[in-house]
Amino acid sequence: MSPSAVVWDPALLAYDLGGEHPFNPVRLHLTIRLATALGILDDVPVLCPEPATEKDLYRAHSADYLEAVKQAPMASWDVGHGLGSDDNPIFTDMHDAASLVVGSSLLGAQCIAEGRARRVVNIAGGLHHAMRDRASGFCIYNDCAVAISWLLDHGYDRIAYVDTDVHHGDGVQAAFLGDPRVLTVSLHQHPFTLFPGTGYSGEIGTDGAEGSVVNVPLPPRTKDSGWLRAFHAVVPSLLAEFRPQVLVTQCGVDSHEEDPLADLSLTVDGHRTIYRELRRLADTHTEGRWLAVGGGGYQLLRVVPRSWTHLIATVLDRDIDPDTPLPAAWTDMVREVAPHADLPLTMSDGGDTGYSPWGDGLDDAVDIAIRDTRRAVFPLHGLDPDDPRD
Numbered sequence: 001m002s003p004s005a006v007v008w009d010p011a012l013l014a015y016d017l018g019g020e021h022p023f024n025p026v027r028l029h030l031t032i033r034l035a036t037a038l039g040i041l042d043d044v045p046v047l048c049p050e051p052a053t054e055k056d057l058y059r060a061h062s063a064d065y066l067e068a069v070k071q072a073p074m075a076s077w078d079v080g081h082g083l084g085s086d087d088n089p090i091f092t093d094m095h096d097a098a099s100l101v102v103g104s105s106l107l108g109a110q111c112i113a114e115g116r117a118r119r120v121v122n123i124a125g126g127l128h129h130a131m132r133d134r135a136s137g138f139c140i141y142n143d144c145a146v147a148i149s150w151l152l153d154h155g156y157d158r159i160a161y162v163d164t165d166v167h168h169g170d171g172v173q174a175a176f177l178g179d180p181r182v183l184t185v186s187l188h189q190h191p192f193t194l195f196p197g198t199g200y201s202g203e204i205g206t207d208g209a210e211g212s213v214v215n216v217p218l219p220p221r222t223k224d225s226g227w228l229r230a231f232h233a234v235v236p237s238l239l240a241e242f243r244p245q246v247l248v249t250q251c252g253v254d255s256h257e258e259d260p261l262a263d264l265s266l267t268v269d270g271h272r273t274i275y276r277e278l279r280r281l282a283d284t285h286t287e288g289r290w291l292a293v294g295g296g297g298y299q300l301l302r303v304v305p306r307s308w309t310h311l312i313a314t315v316l317d318r319d320i321d322p323d324t325p326l327p328a329a330w331t332d333m334v335r336e337v338a339p340h341a342d343l344p345l346t347m348s349d350g351g352d353t354g355y356s357p358w359g360d361g362l363d364d365a366v367d368i369a370i371r372d373t374r375r376a377v378f379p380l381h382g383l384d385p386d387d388p389r390d
């Protein structure tokens with residue numbers, strides 16, 4: 001058994017919302033090229049996905065919605081279901097392309113469940129906004145929800161989902177809102193200030209599953225240090241109590257300070273620190289079982305390729321020193337298509353990833369968010385929300 005694997009197939013680039021849409025598949029292409037140029041994919045098992053079957057898509061979506069997605073490219077009428085909007089434009093073969101994205105995360109989950117790999121990374125996944133019967137936020141089908149649902153049917157009954165995208169992981173939360181077997185945790189920019197407008201600390205789950213939904217809404221301009229303080233104040237304690245068997249993480253990188261669609265202020269160095277922390281949590285709680293998927297990220301040249309190369313490297317235990325120069329083979333390739341791009345020089349932004357633990361007397365907006373989240377869910381897990389040791 002190989003300890004870690006990467007899901008990839010150039011066919012995943014077909015999930016292309018077209019034109020000037022920010023969700024441009026070049027971000028995946030440039031990431032794989034950068035990871036390759038740095039040598040981190042050398043001798044690594046690459047898992048080649050098949051499209052998810054309809055039976056598996058039904059795990060997260062209604063039959064009506066699947067039919068609408070299939071019909072949409074041919075339809076001359078409004079098919080509804082959130083399709084055909086600026087965010088979710090209709091494109092040729094969208095059912096096939098979106099099914100392949102779901103199949104890619106599902107393959108990762110299956111390899112982990114069957115012991116073929118302990119960790120799997122799939123940067124093409126992470127379409128966390130897709131709802132049961134509608135497209136939302138650039139997401140047609142919800143690969144995260146399908147993969148988790150499959151795991152629930154194949155021997156696992158405690159799955160932790162941690163979503164570090166700048167946007168609330170609303171589709172995954174909605175899929176498992178009343179299911180105590182899935183703990184969904186999302187850290188994101190405050191819903192007052194960003195799509196999708198949900199993810200308040202008071203959203204905690206329903207129907208006997210109270211506490212299985214955790215939201216940490218962070219104020220705009222939160223930096224690495226504040227983000228990491230919030231993460232450490234909430235996530236490790238909850239995972240220790242929940243005792244997950246598998247960790248699934250959505251690793252969107254639109255929390256970066258240069259991202260054009262949102263207003264958090266993280267750096268590539270902060271992202272790298274987050275991935276290393278997620279790996280540590282998987283090693284601590286799930287015997288290393290970790291499915292890491294991508295998500296948002298719209299600074300296509302300067303941020304996404306570096307951040308997700310760090311993600312792939314972390315999953316593979318081939319951590320890259322932040323001061324590593326960007327390989328000329330990669331920057332030359334980017335300059336061929338974007339001659340005037342202002343590219344960074346190294347795998348670092350020079351970000352400061354130190355942070356003060358919560359409970360040290362600070363009282364800024366991040367600390368208020370931490371307090372609200374802890375008070376909303378910690379007692380439901382037998383934890384003291386006001387004791388920093390919990």
Ligand SMILES: [Zn+2]
Nearest residue numbers: 165167254296
């Ligand atoms: Zn996002």
